Amino acid sequence: MKNIGQILRELRESKGLLLREVGAELSLDPTLLSKIERNDRMPTKEQAKSLSDFYGDKKNEVIIAWLSDKLVYEVQDEDLGLAAMKVAEQKIEYLKTQKTK
Template sequence: MKFEKTFGETIKKLREEKQLPLREVAEALKIDTSMLGKIEKNNRKPTKQLIGKFAQFFNVSDKDLLIAFISDTVVYQLMDEEDFASEVLKLAEKKVKYLKTNKSKQ
């Protein structure tokens, strides 16, 4: 399952689909209710560990949730650079391949 909305909106949608209040989800994840509210509003970034807990709680792929979170980070960085955002993404993809190749040679 791919999540095209922001990470926070995705978490809120998953919670609302299960008709669960913030308090109940926060309690199950052992986090503060206000923290969950801030995550849903994209005002607070979750840790990688918390993303895994969300995935387990909502029974969704932790990889997909992590991709949704990381893509938010990239998008927010590129939003102000609309004129050449696609060029940046293409180069970044090449750099990832380059770095992976060099890392495996070490």
Template structure:
């Protein structure tokens, strides 16, 4: 999947920014930003945080897409992918409920 890349391209276009402008802001080369948008490279968390600032969007939204891409890439070829995700979701619910106590 390329949830983050698609969102980045959409945001950049809506702001009327060039690849080189975005690249300069996050201090990378233009080719990297292009590859991030196409899903050919993975962003670092710091890049995602900086991109949220340049596009003036909720950082949590971009981090969510970034993590979703990573999870998908990790389990996409596994026969038990859905089971893995269910177990992880169950564990996360347990961790959150335990933290509230």
């Protein structure tokens, strides 16, 4: 399974772009982008949104990877983490049905 950093690096490399080119386009420090791609740092919500917009054809893939990495980071060391995520999934489904009423 790929994490957000791996996905972003692959997307950048597949387009033949350098870190500094992506950084200049998004007004992000190339050093920060490098840390994100190496998974030394998690992008903020705003950075993830900017990157997903930049890699438009893979927008959903970037956002899903960012969200899933955030969830894993929060619950990975919890004994009941997986059970809690299953309950959270049920809650999300319930809230979706409430919004449509």
